[in-house]
Amino acid sequence: MKLKILSATLFLSLTSCGEPDIDNRFNKSTLSVEQACSEDPSMCITFKDDSMCKSQRADLIVGNRLLAKEPSGQYAYQQLVIIEKFLECSKRASLIEYVPANVRFNKPESQMTAKEIESKQKYSDSIKQRKKDKDMSYLSGIKLKAMLESDYSDSNNPYMLYYKWSRLRDDSARAQFIDGYKNGLKYNSDLLFHVAEYLITVSDEAAIEALIKSLESYPKKSYGPKKGVQKSGDTNHISSDDGHYHFEIFRALVTLYYKNGEYERAFIFSNLLLLNNDKSSDHQMILLQLGNNEDKISELEDISSNVDDFLKDGLFNSFYIESAMLSF
Template sequence: MKFWLLSPLLLSLVACGEQELTVNQVCEEKPGICTDLNDDSHCKLERRHVIMGRYDEQKMPSDKNKYKLLIDFEKYSKCIELASGIEHIKLKEKKTTRVNGYLTSLKEIKRLNDETVSSLDPNLLHYHWTRNQSESHLAKFLQAEQKKELETPELQIALASYYMKRNPQKTIDILHHALSLYPADAEVDPEIYTALTTIYYKQKKFPQSYHWALLAENAGVQRIEFKNIKAELAQQKIETDSIEDIADSTIESIQTGQFKVPAF
């Protein structure tokens, strides 16, 4: 279960007077942050995020902007690596710009990795732990937990990835806390629902497992093992109607930003 994947980051937008800068405007003002990327339509969204992220990082090289750019470059690198292997029949130089873009992504990821290795920013601590298998960064990340510095849903989900196999009950508490941190009408990472479904199922707490499976389904998750869960409920002669009512209440509480742990 990929808890380290974090839900998608919001695109950083830079104001130009009262209007947002476009990619074309950024590339005209700072051509150096565009010319070493691909210049065709492949990976258009990922390229846009990288360009705007590079612009932000140059203006303000903060840990926050460096972390965002690292994630943007990872997504761009994955996309352009695939595209760089596609022959462009009529314009073969297009393939070359994709290769250049891929090489740029590797270079920039290394640069940002090196520049942030000493950072105590929780997102970067998690990054270096998961990407570089750094135990020292993990230790500092867990220290940040004790200092209450991980108070975002994304960081709580990252923390849950550590405790998942070590302490299932603590993982449940962390994921519940993550839900309590979402504001009203926020997009909730469905990994929370699938994780809770799985943990409760393994604990043989089938009403709770069914409850979170319903929320996962509501969030668009497919391939939920309702058949197995319902079979266990039927064997224990537990009706599903009341659980479904609780699930409806939980969905409403999350949507209004007032999540409370459901009682069974």
């Protein structure tokens, strides 16, 4: 029988689809778009306001100003991720085809009043300008991204090392990034998650250790259940993770523990997915491996519930699970 959860290979490929939230001052800043534009008008002239991509534009402008005030590898990485999101939205926006003036104003000009002809010309000029502005924003975003990549190309900051590995396929940066972890450098939860992306291809035990460490430092403000209802076995679960990578950590731990025959631990993290309104794990398959032992399952559910509470409070420690598992 096959467990319907993410395989290790699939875990690695899916995590590149989105970036975890980073708990840094970019998210805590009170700087407004208006203030950023006042301090650096050129950015707001280059990236003109538009009905689409408003939030992405605001993040880009504010982030660029904050990075200028306090340059660092971590903040450069955060800004590069922001630019990626802006470019993704901006590219879609640039592909929008406006209704041609001759279609919107479909009467022959010989039958139009002077006011109608003027309106048609204004509309024609407007859609040309909007198209030009969208194209310019997209191209300017590409240039800004290339400039930041160049400016921080020599950075040894772990965030930039991860960026160069994951985006630019820089194996040397990957080696430095992983070596930093192995040598005991303090990595934030999101970086530990990225470390596991690599280790999962090398060693199950090492990957599990990195994933558990990521949970131990997971920011409590980012932890919580999914909104809405998810259908059981939904294969598009990652699209609703919304940057909250604890779901992906749980899925990976379920897969790794199940693969290694540690069904009790697989159950704990599968149940954590259920507690957080995520049904991507085949919970019933794990129950079968446990022999549907009601007493054991009840104990494991209690452990899972306690872990959930610890994570909500930002107090999770692997020692709790290790102690609780002594009775199994």
